[in-house]
Amino acid sequence: xxxxLVTGATAGIGAAFARRLARDRHDLVLVARDADRLRRQxxxxxxxxxxxxxxxxxxxxxxxxIGAVEKRLSDPEHRVDLLVNNAGFGLKGAFLDVPxxxxxxxxxxxxxxxxxxxxxxxEPMKERGGAVINVSSVAAFFPRGTYSASKxxxxxxxxxxxxxxxxxxxxxxxxxxxxxxxxFHQRASMxxxxxxxxxxxxxxxxxxxxxxxxxxxxxxxVPDPRYKMITGTSRLAPRNSLASLSSRVGRxxxxxRGR
Ligand SMILES: NC(=O)c1ccc[n+]([C@@H]2O[C@H](COP(=O)([O-])OP(=O)(O)OC[C@H]3O[C@@H](n4cnc5c(N)ncnc54)[C@H](OP(=O)(O)O)[C@@H]3O)[C@@H](O)[C@H]2O)c1
Numbered sequence: 001x002x003x004x005l006v007t008g009a010t011a012g013i014g015a016a017f018a019r020r021l022a023r024d025r026h027d028l029v030l031v032a033r034d035a036d037r038l039r040r041q042x043x044x045x046x047x048x049x050x051x052x053x054x055x056x057x058x059x060x061x062x063x064x065x066i067g068a069v070e071k072r073l074s075d076p077e078h079r080v081d082l083l084v085n086n087a088g089f090g091l092k093g094a095f096l097d098v099p100x101x102x103x104x105x106x107x108x109x110x111x112x113x114x115x116x117x118x119x120x121x122x123e124p125m126k127e128r129g130g131a132v133i134n135v136s137s138v139a140a141f142f143p144r145g146t147y148s149a150s151k152x153x154x155x156x157x158x159x160x161x162x163x164x165x166x167x168x169x170x171x172x173x174x175x176x177x178x179x180x181x182x183x184f185h186q187r188a189s190m191x192x193x194x195x196x197x198x199x200x201x202x203x204x205x206x207x208x209x210x211x212x213x214x215x216x217x218x219x220x221x222v223p224d225p226r227y228k229m230i231t232g233t234s235r236l237a238p239r240n241s242l243a244s245l246s247s248r249v250g251r252x253x254x255x256x257r258g259r
Pocket of ligand 1 (some may be wrong): 007009010011012013014034058087135136180181182186240
């Protein structure tokens, strides 16, 4: 039996990872801030699939939270074979409308936590193999504020580290989904009603496609042909037109004020 640690495991893409990995008979360590929700989820996955699911409540926007997960990943008594760095969130509003403290919190969760947890996981994995999936986004390929920049960092960091570790038995992959139906947009108070239906993906399918790409040895996975085409085109388009397109799609809801 192998063990997977999933951050942001209680909702959306992280919960889909937890379901799929439990079905595949991995024991789980589930990380998020809401301890009650984590415990309910762990009990349900244990009852349904007969796996061991433990919970590790942690806020990855704090040093204490990141430190607690680092400690678990480095524990020689309890190995972790697969790390999924998935926890993340969106912010509504254009540059300067979003409070700087929120942007810094995003960098902590999307970049610092991913760097520190990947480092903590990979060190012991070098002895006996393992894998890390860092959840990025199609937004990584479009200029759109700190969210896109942080997800772009995830892609570049992960692909670079994957190259450095090639042949070591440790695989790394950045997963870049398009729009996925989760709690993400609602939590950020984004009104997504005008997004065409064809642009929405289902979390379970994103996870299935991502795990398939990990098995194929990809460093970067863009699940779904529609988004493969969009990201392919983005590499050819001028940066200014990409910025205005992503600004229209992503920030049409206007700035979030008064927080
Ligand atoms: N939905 C999309 O369209 C989409 C597209 C591309 C990429 N993504 C990326 O996919 C990842 C998962 O997003 P999702 O759509 O599944 O969002 P979601 O449904 O809102 O779930 C987010 C998860 O992250 C946890 N989380 C948030 N902040 C945290 C923190 N500071 N510390 C620890 N856990 C935290 C949440 O639990 P608690 O609140 O209990 O902590 C929850 O389990 C994110 O990295 C996101 O950027 C999403």
